[in-house]
Amino acid sequence: MNYEKYSIGQLAKKTACKVETVHYYEKVGLMPEPPRTEGGHRIYSLAHVKRLNFIRRSRDLGFRIEQVKELLKFIDEPNHYCGEVKAMAMQQSRVVQEKIDDLQRLKSALNEMVTHCASGDKPVDDCPIVDALFTERAAEHY
């Protein structure tokens, strides 16, 4: 076994995470309160490194903090099955796809505006982009 101990700075470096972020994760309950030195400095072990890696990777994949808490619950508590984790990953994949769709629409709108604006040497009050932006929004919003 690896019984190496780490300071918060070493933990942060190993996980590409800032020290302040570790403090934050502790405050919101993602990271446990670790043992301390006599002087009050936090002492971490390899288990903490792994846990923080898990948190960071989950966050990178777009899971919100509350979702990461759920994922961690699956791990911290016994009697959970892989299927629960799989369901969350699939759900997250769908959420991400929706965001992609949104952004695609957005980019199309921008590109369309740009192509309508051929010259660029017109004064602003004659600009088709500005014009498009002034247009009233769809009725469904009312």
Add this chain to the structure above:
Amino acid sequence: MNYEKYSIGQLAKKTACKVETVHYYEKVGLMPEPPRTEGGHRIYSLAHVKRLNFIRRSRDLGFRIEQVKELLKFIDEPNHYCGEVKAMAMQQSRVVQEKIDDLQRLKSALNEMVTHCASGDKPVDDCPIVDALFTERAAEHY
């Protein structure tokens, strides 16, 4: 000309924007301080409706508030040309494309994890998704 006057509530309804958001836009300098009734209620005109539509549409297209301020400057100040607006729209389109690319990578990672997790009936400590999440992150992050 249309000299119709609107209360803040009517303005909000016409632009699919909340009253509090109009207050906020005034506070951060996107909307001007409008004239008031004797009792202190704000009075808006059609120009305000158009301006707020412009702001909302720009925000919907992903422009940040500071960028919307720049766009409005082009309109509020004389001697600006369509090309400046076009450049901002093109830049914004690139930013959006980058976000799309990021999300695509993210979704691929999620989908890969899901396909590796065939059964779902394994206990969590044997789950390939959990496993992947525990994996250390790429060296470039260090």
Add this chain to the structure above:
DNA sequence: ATAGAACCTATAGTTACTATAGGTTCAAGG
């Protein structure tokens, strides 16, 4: 022993709003 890096806590700032509290004004009905 001491210097300075790393750590500690608590608080404020970031973005773009949204929500709340507690009070005032407006418009419509009686």
Add this chain to the structure above:
DNA sequence: CCTTGAACCTATAGTAACTATAGGTTCTAT
């Protein structure tokens, strides 16, 4: 004219997920 209740007013706090700052303490290496 008076009342009632919706709409308005200001100021402040809350949201997500951190980041940054201030002011003080501890650790580590010389």
